[in-house]
Amino acid sequence: MQSIVQSLINGSMMGVIYALIALGLSIVFGVMNVVNFAHGDFVMLSMYSTFWVATFLGWDAVATPLITFFLLFGVGVLTYYVLIDRTLREVYVTQIAVTVGLQVLLRALAQVVWKAQPRALTQSVIQGNVQIGPYTILFSRLISAGVSIVAIMAVYLFLMKTWPGRAIRAASDDLDAASLVGVDYKRTYALTFGLGSALTAIAGGLLMSFQQVDPTMGVRFGLLSWCVLALAGMGSIPGLLVSGVIVGAAEGLAMSAWDPRARSLIVYLIFVLVLWLKPKGLFGRA
């Protein structure tokens, strides 16, 4: 019983990071209706960027998003102008083919640059834990969850209160009407895609403070974030947070109570069940 509760706690804190990753995907899918199969590989790229920045500058992993955020934003904007912009008017199959190609490309690039063996950073300065009754809460996980929640709130405020954010929301509601009142769709879309991939930089920095990275993890994070997104439904940021925690907790539970290898099994089970039974998600508006 105790270990089950412990795994639920750990899983939930992990789930908040999943929500942050899924938020980037959700913005891109919701606003541009672009299906980005390479989103998980942006997470992988973020983790490697974190590894580089932390190694060369001697920073702590948690601080690296100060640099990698802008790096990944640049990667996202570049991806938009070079690839995504050309696919907007194509059928969805072409869109998926291009982002799937990007997924293969990023993974292969990572293999060339960083080789196949996993990379990890030395221990973060954030050490220790706090004991609540019989349960241990690691500071590194707690801070990761906290930073993720702050980042999610910041995105929410950005979308609600600033002009670029309003342009993004206007473009997602009605692109033609937004264009009429002077929203430049290309710049807005580039900003959206850049933001979507920049958010993975924060997640990547947090993840690297307690785990390692290898070139193949992109697929897992990609499907994970689609699962969180499907569970949440479109257009609800608090819903994403709840779904992320559900997925993370379920994953933690499966690993401790069943088999460590079963973690992806439970995620896909949730994913498929949601698609069958609740295709609009738990909190979807449309």
Place this chain on the structure above:
Amino acid sequence: MRTTFRLSTVLSLLAAVVAALIPLVLRGSSYNMVLVTTVLLYAVLATAWNIIGGMAGQLDLAAWAYLGLGAFTSGTLLLRWNVTPWVGMFVGGLVAMAFGFLVGFPLFGFGVKEVWYALSSSALVEVLRVVFLMWEDVGGPVERYLPFHAWSWYHLRFGSYVPYYYIMLALLGVALYANYRLRRTKLGYYLRALGENEDAAEVLGVNARACKMKALMLYAFLVGMAGAIYANLYGFIHPSFFSGVNSIEVAILGIVGGMGITYGPLVAAVILVSGREFLRSSLGGQLDALYLVLYAAVLIVMALFKPEGIATLLEEPYRRLRSYIGGGDKDVRSDVTSV
């Protein structure tokens, strides 16, 4: 057409003869034989994919799930009960087909489509990989080697790769013929209508669910059979057969070749898979995955700039050839893409 021989038939026969002669040219060199058989394998998978993906427009990303099921069924039947892979092949195809039914029935029933179908099929591969990794009686983390035989038709084990090449070639013929025939049946027309516009097709009375189920099951059966041959070719079964990346590659070949064009995936597989293997052997020594970088870049460029498929590049030479021979009439374009 009043002529007794259609040009397309002649060209198909010519291609079959050339394909049959390849092992003689390669003189049974093992490395090259594995390579050309791999090309054929991908051609079979992508051609089968064409039924569910190209015609019915369902972006299935689970090809190697069905392949793995076929491989494990046939391999386990041989290892446990000494059942010949000739039987195992069909049982494997049927198991894959049954699995396709189990998956498609709820998915299509609940109206899961487009990106969500693609993602859930992609998840399926990973689910099966984990299940077979955990299921120690059949799978497990260690390779299960099929018994070695120098030359046994019963066990489908040979000291040479040449027989597998011809078996795979025969299966490719079956897959191509299935595609070709399907295009001319009612189901084929329904599927293509669904691929064009699902809502419109349903309004006109096409039973989308039933049609997609049939397409999925046919595709799963063909891929399952290919899986049984694959297991014998490499001589073992392992959960890594359930490979998400390879499944995605099959779909990309189908898309890049030309959605719904019968020989499109074949052209794409021949050009791209052999190109990939060429890059791997010429660059492989220096940088492990550089060939994959180039390969992915080529795929992206093709998807962007030739979205209707590379097979359409063959239209113009075909038309020239046809008018040169003199049998050409006006509507050649529709003829070549409908072959």
